[in-house]
Amino acid sequence: MTGPASGDEEAARALVLAWYRRARTAQEAHARAAARARTTFLLLGIPPVVLGLVAGSALAADAFAGHRWVIALVSLLAASLTALQTFLRLDDRRLAHETASRRFGVVRRRLGELGALGLTDPDLRARLDEVREEYDQTSAGSPQVPPRIWAAQKAADATYVPPELV
Numbered sequence: 001m002t003g004p005a006s007g008d009e010e011a012a013r014a015l016v017l018a019w020y021r022r023a024r025t026a027q028e029a030h031a032r033a034a035a036r037a038r039t040t041f042l043l044l045g046i047p048p049v050v051l052g053l054v055a056g057s058a059l060a061a062d063a064f065a066g067h068r069w070v071i072a073l074v075s076l077l078a079a080s081l082t083a084l085q086t087f088l089r090l091d092d093r094r095l096a097h098e099t100a101s102r103r104f105g106v107v108r109r110r111l112g113e114l115g116a117l118g119l120t121d122p123d124l125r126a127r128l129d130e131v132r133e134e135y136d137q138t139s140a141g142s143p144q145v146p147p148r149i150w151a152a153q154k155a156a157d158a159t160y161v162p163p164e165l166v
Contacts, residue, residue, distance in 0.1 A: 034097035
């Protein structure tokens, strides 16, 4: 197979750019989703610890002798927040998004490498097929990014052109 003609090279450039933007959007969106999951994990995880300490201290000090229902309510709230945190599996979600972000970063760098090496490579089609397969596998094994995060990142990357493809 000989190198692609000028029209083919432009079509290849457009394809690599579209895939690069999509991989960049996925990488950044997963990184944002991981950060959000971590923040939510901490926001749901710290209050039960504090509430448990307060309830335990109040019980030990007999501070609410006539109002034991306050201690029971604080303990119930702490248990509820802990159960919610466990149910949502936020730490697992954070880890899955971080892994997806790293994997999409690999795809993005491979596409950037294709652009930097030139799009007239005789093996371009085979290399694009490899990248497409890697992208598809990464996408299939990744958690869904929350729609708001995805939309914001997609809008931010809409006009991005990597230096490798200029």
